[in-house]
Amino acid sequence: MPEEAEGPLLRRYEILLQTGLTTIDEAALHTAHDFGRHMLNHGRGVLDVVALHGRLVNRALENYPLDRRRQCLDGAGRLLLESLTPFEMTHRGFNAASTALQASEDRYREIFENAHDMIFTADMDGRITSINRAGEIMCGYARHEALALEIHEIFVSEQGRASDVADPRLRVAALLSQPRTELEMVARDGRRIPVEISARAIGEHGEPVGIQGISRDITDRRDAESVLRYLNRHLEDKAKRIAHALHDEAGQLLASVYLRVAEISGELPPLGRRRMEELRTLLDQVDDQLRRLAHELRPTILDDLGLVPACQFLAEGVSRRARVRVVVKGSTGGRLSADIETALYRVAQEALGNAGRHAHARAATVEFERVGSVLRGSIRDDGAGFDVGAVLSRVGNQGLGLMGMRERVVALGGRFTVKSSPGQGTSIEFEVPLEA
Secondary structure: OOHHHHOHHHHHHHHHHHHOOOOOOHHHHHHHHHHHHHHHHOOOOHHHHHHHHHHHHHHHHOOOOHHHHHHHHHHHHHHHHHHOHHHHHHHHHHHHHHHHHHHHHHHHHHHHHHOOOEEEEEEOOOEEEEEOHHHHHHHOOOHHHHOOOEHHHHEEOOOOOHHHOOOHHHHHHHHHOOOOEEEEEEOOOOOEEEEEEEEEEEEEOOEEEEEEEEEEEOHHHHHHHHHHHHHHHHHHHHHHHHHHHHHHHHHHHHHHHHHHHHHHHHOOOHHHHHHHHHHHHHHHHHHHHHHHHHHHHOOHHHHHHOHHHHHHHHHHHHHHHHOOEEEEEEOOOOOOOHHHHHHHHHHHHHHHHHHHHOOOOOEEEEEEEEEOOEEEEEEEEOOOOOOHHHHHHOOOHHHHHHHHHHHHHHHOOOEEEEEEOOOOOEEEEEEEEOOO
């Protein structure tokens, strides 16, 4: 850059060298510092500053007598050192930032290599660019082998290969489109391992250049979900048998008692008949309780008509007994599998029971929505609310109830969340994949 292009600051510095080399004060040092900072901000280096300073000093010395030039050179040296101060400060800052960056990279590398989950990166075309030690162990490929693969060669959908999507960028976009994706990993030996992948975009200068993903083996979780489904089916079968016993066997026995009471009542005087009517009233209460227990154990309307009608019948009962106004909205889009209908009915039953018993709610809403192959639902009330973390951390009926609801949904491969705070009511939300 020509000297004349450096502007007014350069001219001020040149005037300083020509007139003030023998008396270096704070103002002179400040001007020299500004000169150095100006040069730095305009991309000039230390050698540029020294060369320009030398030319200006040589030009300025012509204005001083020979006997004062030594003193002038001392002053010029002080000004040069001051003009180089911004470079020194920048250099130190760069070294500190470089050291911090190296430490950060070392920490990341340690986490990357020692993580129990597979961590990988890939470019926007789906080519794998890095993989950690856990990833090598999980997929069975050595690092150099994995780096020659593309994402769709390792991760496939449970229905078919991810390569069914032709454009590799679309495959990458699919991973980024949702926070978690469940796929299967095809290991080197052909094993298919169920995994959950979370991915985020890697950007440079505001543009995506690749992805970083974490893949977790969910085999144990799938096994646990299978066990939970088996246990829930076993419990529901037992509940169904008990409900039928209450309805059929106890009902028949109660009918016999009604007949016998009627026979005895006909043989008694008026006072005795009044006492038998009181007994008949008690028997009516027993009959009502048996019917209610049989329905709560296994509502026949759930088997006959499905989830939404069963929840509507449940809502009527809760509204009548607990004086909570319950509204059921939405649709499941048709009948669902028995496991899903039973599990979600039990979730609604527990949530509405909590709304009446613990939250003293005045109103509650149960809502279902089918979106493609997913059923979403929510149960909200305007009750007292509670601290979710505190309730889940202690052993108690409410805490066990929440955990039971969560386990039922998780056993179906779904997601379950509870949102509540004191005085703000409670919102339970769930999402369940539907069977193909």
